[in-house]
Amino acid sequence: MVAALPRSRLAGGGRGYDPGAVLRVFTHQACLEHDPPPGFPERSARLARILAGLRAAGIEPSEAGDHPAAEAAVRATHDPAYVDRFRRAAERGDGLLDSADNPLSPGTWRAAWAAVSAVLAAADWVMAAAGRRAFAAVRPPGHHAERDTAMGFCYFNNLAVAADYLRDRHGLERVAIFDFDVHHGNGTQHLFEERADVLYASIHQFPFYPGTGAGGERGWGAGEGTTVNVPLPAGSGDDRYREAIERRIEPAVREFRPQILLISAGFDAWRHDPLGGMAVSRREIAAWGGRLAALADELCEGRMLLALEGGYDLEALPGLVAAHLRAIENGEAGRG
Numbered sequence: 001m002v003a004a005l006p007r008s009r010l011a012g013g014g015r016g017y018d019p020g021a022v023l024r025v026f027t028h029q030a031c032l033e034h035d036p037p038p039g040f041p042e043r044s045a046r047l048a049r050i051l052a053g054l055r056a057a058g059i060e061p062s063e064a065g066d067h068p069a070a071e072a073a074v075r076a077t078h079d080p081a082y083v084d085r086f087r088r089a090a091e092r093g094d095g096l097l098d099s100a101d102n103p104l105s106p107g108t109w110r111a112a113w114a115a116v117s118a119v120l121a122a123a124d125w126v127m128a129a130a131g132r133r134a135f136a137a138v139r140p141p142g143h144h145a146e147r148d149t150a151m152g153f154c155y156f157n158n159l160a161v162a163a164d165y166l167r168d169r170h171g172l173e174r175v176a177i178f179d180f181d182v183h184h185g186n187g188t189q190h191l192f193e194e195r196a197d198v199l200y201a202s203i204h205q206f207p208f209y210p211g212t213g214a215g216g217e218r219g220w221g222a223g224e225g226t227t228v229n230v231p232l233p234a235g236s237g238d239d240r241y242r243e244a245i246e247r248r249i250e251p252a253v254r255e256f257r258p259q260i261l262l263i264s265a266g267f268d269a270w271r272h273d274p275l276g277g278m279a280v281s282r283r284e285i286a287a288w289g290g291r292l293a294a295l296a297d298e299l300c301e302g303r304m305l306l307a308l309e310g311g312y313d314l315e316a317l318p319g320l321v322a323a324h325l326r327a328i329e330n331g332e333a334g335r336g
């Protein structure tokens with residue numbers, strides 16, 4: 001099922017390509033099979049409602065299926081011993097993996113692989129032509145997952161796996177990740193903080209869970225300077241976010257000159273999110289989409305890959321995601 005979407009009005013960009021940007025949503029039905037106990041915030045209804053909201057908005061998600069490279073890709077990014085430990089815990093029927101934030105249900109193992117498969121399918125699709133943007137509507141989320149530890153609702157670090165895959169299988173030399181989830185992506189930072197080929201840039205509430213992401217964390221060794229943290233105090237709203245994106249994130253991404261822009265898209269900076277403590281409006285979350293699409297047009301032939309991270313206001317979440325994606329399609333901000 002290929003999404004039949006209107007062509008973007010922002011065809012063009014600064015580097016001589018004019019393909020007419022297109023957006024496609026990828027998912028995998030097994031992402032819904034991870035079933036934490038009642039009352040757990042990261043629940044399948046999040047994704048089910050997002051998918052229903054996208055369909056209602058005229059965006060038909062594509063079913064990705066299992067990706068043939070998923071296993072090798074996960075084992076390249078994560079410690080293979082961790083992958084085996086996760087499998088054994090799932091097979092035994094353990095109730096948790098590593099922390100109380102990581103419950104195991106009968107479908108958790110399969111859902112974790114499904115999320116990776118959808119992100120990798122989206123990555124392949126984006127790389128096949130200029131001007132392609134893809135949103136991987138997946139769960140469980142990924143950015144807290146460390147190389148050898150499950151953490152913060154996350155089991156496999158979906159977007160980090162995709163970054164390595166883009167390097168290993170698609171030959172990319174510079175991949176930028178921007179993470180606007182309200183929480184800092186400790187796992188993603190730690191996986192890449194000693195590497196020069198992946199930029200990790202994050203805006204997040206601080207101090208806050210998971211405790212990492214201070215402004216002084218800038219990377220190590222060869223990766224010195226390719227970690228960019230913009231911690232913001234609780235209660236920050238549209239103006240502070242916009243300023244941080246304009247003055248910190250966009251210049252860092254421009255300087256890095258990525259070949260693709262990856263986005264850890266968490267919608268929990270939304271002002272009414274039950275886990276976040278920020279004050280960002282829906283209009284602003286939409287505007288980020290337009291700005292980031294313009295940045296991708298300017299730097300990397302329009303190529304963008306977004307993966308769902310957090311966002312826990314079940315009522316608002318579908319509208320936030322749809323508004324953000326519509327702005328990516330239409331380039332509603334950052335162009336005027």
Ligand SMILES: [Zn+2]
Nearest residue numbers: 181182183310
């Ligand atoms: Zn979050």
